[in-house]
Amino acid sequence: METVNILTIISIAFLGSFGHCIGMCGGxxxxxxxxxxxxxxxxxxxxxxxxxxxxxxxxxYSILGAIxxxxxxxxxxxxxxxxxxxxxxxxxxxxxxxxxxxKIKFLTLIEHSFSxxxxxxxxxxxxxxxxSNLSFFILGMLNGLLPCGFVYFFAITxxxxxxxxYGALVMFIFGLSxxxxxxxxxxxxxxxxxxxxxxxxxxxxxxxxxxxxxxxIYNGYGYIANxxxxxxxxxxx
Numbered sequence: 453m454e455t456v457n458i459l460t461i462i463s464i465a466f467l468g469s470f471g472h473c474i475g476m477c478g479g480x481x482x483x484x485x486x487x488x489x490x491x492x493x494x495x496x497x498x499x500x501x502x503x504x505x506x507x508x509x510x511x512x513y514s515i516l517g518a519i520x521x522x523x524x525x526x527x528x529x530x531x532x533x534x535x536x537x538x539x540x541x542x543x544x545x546x547x548x549x550x551x552x553x554x555k556i557k558f559l560t561l562i563e564h565s566f567s568x569x570x571x572x573x574x575x576x577x578x579x580x581x582x583x584s585n586l587s588f589f590i591l592g593m594l595n596g597l598l599p600c601g602f603v604y605f606f607a608i609t610x611x612x613x614x615x616x617x618y619g620a621l622v623m624f625i626f627g628l629s630x631x632x633x634x635x636x637x638x639x640x641x642x643x644x645x646x647x648x649x650x651x652x653x654x655x656x657x658x659x660x661x662x663x664x665x666x667x668x669i670y671n672g673y674g675y676i677a678n679x680x681x682x683x684x685x686x687x688x689x
Contacts, residue, residue, distance in 0.1 A: 460664050461609065461622060465629035468602050468657035480595055481505075481634055487580055488588065501588045502635050508592020509634075510627035513603070514620045516596070517610040521619015524611035534614065538672030541612035545665030548605040553658040596627075605661060612668060 481502075489501050524537060550556045576594060579587045596603075606626040610619035 458625060460660065460667075461606070461625050462629045464657050464660045464664065465602075465606070465626045466632070467660065469630035469633035480591075484580060484588070484591060488583060499635075501585070504585060504588035505592040505595075506627070506631045506634060508589040508594075509596045509630075510592075510624060512593045512596025513606075513623040513627040516603075516607060517623025517626075518616040518620035520607045520610040521613050521616040521622075524619065525614040525616070532676055535672040535675030537614065538612055538675065539669050540672075541608050542665045542667070542669030542672060544608045545605060545668060546662050548608070549658045549661035549665060553655065609664075609668075 484505065485502075489498055547556065576591070579591045579594065603626075606623055610622040613619050613622060
């Protein structure tokens, strides 16, 4: 993957984590911080619990990224197919960006209430009441399975790499870039809960998503317009 793409992914994920992720997953962080973490415990102990939770999320995201990267690779039989996948991914990214802005309901229409299922609720309740260190990690893994428009965007990006390794890398970078916001939620509540701040960060990340979608479409067109391109170049994008 090119350095510019990695920096773009980090920027979008970091900015979006203070807008979308705080809104989507902030309640879970507050819940486990209140129920599972003893306020009298040391800062090191509390930090360890938060890091375990984030590690669980990142693992789930990385596995999903590998799966989507593999699925993307299945359809890349030629430069035309490769370009078509990138163009499709770019269009989906632009729609996702407009949806994150609130202009359309693209992401809302494809989200499913997996979290409302009885199996998920029972598992979540059981893990939430557990005090073991492992339970923080498992809780993070469950959190990674929640339907989320931002996760969908990065899953599309992972699929556009057409490679399980790079797909996992995209989702790993995404998860890692959201750690500061989620980790600092309990310490910077006034900042992360401020509506104006969150709206500003969401707007910036939405614009970045749209621009990255346009860039992806441009790359896809390049593969179709220039049939001499080596197929492996898609993996480096």
